[in-house]
Amino acid sequence: MVQKPNQRGATRESIKATKHHWPTRRSFSPTKYFRQHQETLTESFMRLVSYPLASIMTVMVIAIALSLPGGLYVLLKNVQSVTDQWEQQSVITLYLFSNLEDTQALALSHRLSALDNVASVEYISKEEGLRYFEQSSGYEQIMSSLPENPLPIVLRVIPTLTVDVNTLASLQALRDQLAAQKEVEYAELDAQWLQRLANILSFGQRFVYALSVLLIVAVFLIVGNTIRMAVESRRDEVLVMKLVGATDAYIRRPFLYMGLWFGLLGGLFASLCILLLSWWVSAPAERLIELYQSGFQLQTFNADEIILCLTISALVGVVGAWIAVSRHISNIELQ
Amino acid sequence: MEIEFQRVGKKYESGQEALSQVSFHLQQGEMAFLTGHSGAGKSTLMKLMMMIERQTSGQILVDGVDLRTLSRRAIPHHRRRVGVVFQNHQLLLDRSVFHNVALPLQVSGADSQQIAKRVRAALDKVGLLDKEKYNPMALSGGEQQRVGIARAVVNKPQLLLADEPTGNLDPKLSAEIMNLFQEFNRVGVTVLVASHDLALVARMRHRVLTLSQGRMVNDGGFA
Numbered sequence: 001m002v003q004k005p006n007q008r009g010a011t012r013e014s015i016k017a018t019k020h021h022w023p024t025r026r027s028f029s030p031t032k033y034f035r036q037h038q039e040t041l042t043e044s045f046m047r048l049v050s051y052p053l054a055s056i057m058t059v060m061v062i063a064i065a066l067s068l069p070g071g072l073y074v075l076l077k078n079v080q081s082v083t084d085q086w087e088q089q090s091v092i093t094l095y096l097f098s099n100l101e102d103t104q105a106l107a108l109s110h111r112l113s114a115l116d117n118v119a120s121v122e123y124i125s126k127e128e129g130l131r132y133f134e135q136s137s138g139y140e141q142i143m144s145s146l147p148e149n150p151l152p153i154v155l156r157v158i159p160t161l162t163v164d165v166n167t168l169a170s171l172q173a174l175r176d177q178l179a180a181q182k183e184v185e186y187a188e189l190d191a192q193w194l195q196r197l198a199n200i201l202s203f204g205q206r207f208v209y210a211l212s213v214l215l216i217v218a219v220f221l222i223v224g225n226t227i228r229m230a231v232e233s234r235r236d237e238v239l240v241m242k243l244v245g246a247t248d249a250y251i252r253r254p255f256l257y258m259g260l261w262f263g264l265l266g267g268l269f270a271s272l273c274i275l276l277l278s279w280w281v282s283a284p285a286e287r288l289i290e291l292y293q294s295g296f297q298l299q300t301f302n303a304d305e306i307i308l309c310l311t312i313s314a315l316v317g318v319v320g321a322w323i324a325v326s327r328h329i330s331n332i333e334l335q
Numbered sequence: 336m337e338i339e340f341q342r343v344g345k346k347y348e349s350g351q352e353a354l355s356q357v358s359f360h361l362q363q364g365e366m367a368f369l370t371g372h373s374g375a376g377k378s379t380l381m382k383l384m385m386m387i388e389r390q391t392s393g394q395i396l397v398d399g400v401d402l403r404t405l406s407r408r409a410i411p412h413h414r415r416r417v418g419v420v421f422q423n424h425q426l427l428l429d430r431s432v433f434h435n436v437a438l439p440l441q442v443s444g445a446d447s448q449q450i451a452k453r454v455r456a457a458l459d460k461v462g463l464l465d466k467e468k469y470n471p472m473a474l475s476g477g478e479q480q481r482v483g484i485a486r487a488v489v490n491k492p493q494l495l496l497a498d499e500p501t502g503n504l505d506p507k508l509s510a511e512i513m514n515l516f517q518e519f520n521r522v523g524v525t526v527l528v529a530s531h532d533l534a535l536v537a538r539m540r541h542r543v544l545t546l547s548q549g550r551m552v553n554d555g556g557f558a
Contacts, residue, residue, distance in 0.1 A: 033444075035443055089353065113405065147450070187545050201379065231408065236425075236427060237427055237429075239425070240425050240427060240438065241416075241438065241442055242411075243385070243419060243425065244415070244438055244439035244442055244486070244490075245411045245412065245413075245414035245415035245441040245442055245443065246409075246411060247411045247442075248411075250411075250442055332385075334382075334385075334387040
C-alpha cells in the first residue's frame with residue numbers, strides 16, 4: 001500500500017500486504033479487554049434495570065424453577081440426617097427346621113455365638129415358643145387341641161452392629177450368611193421398615209435429580225427465549241454494529257452478560273426462597289423434634305450450597321444465552 | 336485506501352445479475368461519484384466493498400489484497416477501515432447523538448477519554464457540536480445525515496462510502512453535505528459517493544463512474 005507520509009491520521013498501523021495477516025488485528029491488551037468486559041457487565045445490568053417489570057418476571061420464573069429442586073434437596077437432606085441418627089438394636093431371627101433335635105440346635109447356637117459379628121444368641125425352644133404364642137395370640141384352645149407342638153426352634157441372633165441406614169447392607173449380608181446354614185429354614189432381619197425408608201430415600205434422591213435436570217432445562221429455555229427476544233428487539237443496533245465493524249464476540253457479549261445476570265439473580269432469589277421456607281417450617285419442625293427428644297438439628301441451605309446454586313444458575317444463564325445468541329446473531333445479516 | 340475492481344460480477348441466487356464485468360481503479364486519496372439509474376447496481380457495488388455481499392466473479396483488490404482471501408473473522412476489521420453513510424441514516428434512536436457517533440470507536444475498544452475527544456472532533460467537523468446530547472429524532476433530516484457522516488468518519492477511515500447521502504435533502508443542504516465529503520477527501524480519505532443527482536455531481540467536478548444495468552458504461556469524464 002502506498003501511503004502518503006504526511007496524510008491525516010498517521011496513527012493507523014501500516015497494512016501488511018501478506019494475504020493471511022491482513023487486515024492486522026491490533027495487539028491484545030488485557031487492560032482494554034477487562035475494561036470492556038467491566039463496562040459491558042454494568043451496562044447489561046443497567047439494561048435489566050431499565051425494564052424492571054420484564055426483568056423481575058424473568059428472574060422470578062428462574063428463581064421458582066430453581067427453588068423447587070433446591071427445596072426438595074433440603075428436605076431430603078433433613079430426612080437423611082434424621083435417619084442417620086436413628087439407631088436400633090438389630091435382631092436376626094432364625095427359624096430352624098422343625099425336625100431338628102434340641103442338641104443340634106444348641107450346637108448351632110454355640111457355633112453362631114462364636115462368630116465375630118454376633119454379640120449374642122438367644123435360644124427359644126419349641127415349648128418357650130408355644131408359651132409366647134399362647135400369651136400373645138389368644139389361640140390357647142386351638143393350640144392345645146393340636147396333637148403336637150407345630151412351632152420350630154427359634155434362635156434370636158443379636159449382631160454386634162446396630163441397625164441404621166449405613167449398616168443395613170452388612171446386616172443383610174449376615175442374614176444371608178445365617179440363612180445358608182443347613183439347620184436354618186428361614187432367617188429374618190427385623191429391619192424392614194428401615195429397608196423401606198432407604199428405598200424411599202433413594203427414590204426421593206432420584207426424583208430430585210430428575211426434577212433438577214428438568215427444571216434446569218426449563219431455565220435454559222427461559223433464558224434462551226428471553227435473550228432471543230432481547231436480540232430481536234435490538235436488531236437495528238446489531239445491524240449498525242456489524243456495519244461499523246463489531247466482531248461477533250463484541251455483539252454477543254452484552255447478551256451473555258444479560259444471561260449471567262438473569263442466572264445469578266435467579267439463583268440468588270431461589271436461595272432466598274429456600275432460606276425463607278426453611279425458616280418458616282423451622283418452628284413446627286423444632287416442636288416435632290422436641291417430642292422425639294432427638295439431638296437432631298434442622299438443616300437449611302448452607303454457604304457452600306448457596307455458592308453451588310449461584311454457580312449453577314449463572315452457568316446455565318450464560319450457556320443458555322450463548323446458544324440463543326449464537327444462533328440468532330448470525331441470522332441478522334446486513335442487506 | 337486504494338480500490339481496484341477487476342471484471343467483477345455479482346449474480347444473486349435468484350438469477351438476477353446485479354453487476355457484470357465491472358472494472359475500475361480508485362487511487363489512494365481519490366474522490367469519485369458513482370451514478371446510474373436506480374437498480375443499476377450502485378448499492379451492490381458498495382456492499383461488495385463493505386463485504387456485506389461477496390462477488391460471484393472477478394477480483395476486488397483493496398490496497399492490493401484480494402477481498403476473497405479474507406476470512407469471515409477478518410470482515411469486522413476490514414469494516415473498521417471503511418466509513419459508510421446511507422440515505423436512511425441508520426441512527427439508533429435509543430441513544431444520544433454523541434453515543435451514535437461513538438459506536439464505531441466503542442466497537443473497536445477505544446477508551447472513554449479517547450472516544451469523547453474523537454466524537455467531539457467529528458461532531459465539530461459536521462457542525463453539530465452543540466447537539467451532542469440530543470436524540471437523533473429531535474434533529475432535522477440534514478442534521479441527521481450529518482450525524483451519520485460524523486459516525487462514518489469518527490474512527491478516521493481510509494475509505495468513505497456514501498450511498499445516496501443527499502437522497503431527500505434540498506439542494507442547499509445537499510451541496511453542504513457534498514462539501515463535507517470534499518473536505519474529508521482533501522485530508523487524504525478516498526471517497527466514493529453514489530448519487531443520482533446528476534446536476535449536483537456535475538458541479539462537484541470529480542471523476543464520475545456510471546453504471547447501467549450492472550455494467551460500467553462511463554468512467555472518467557464529468558457527467
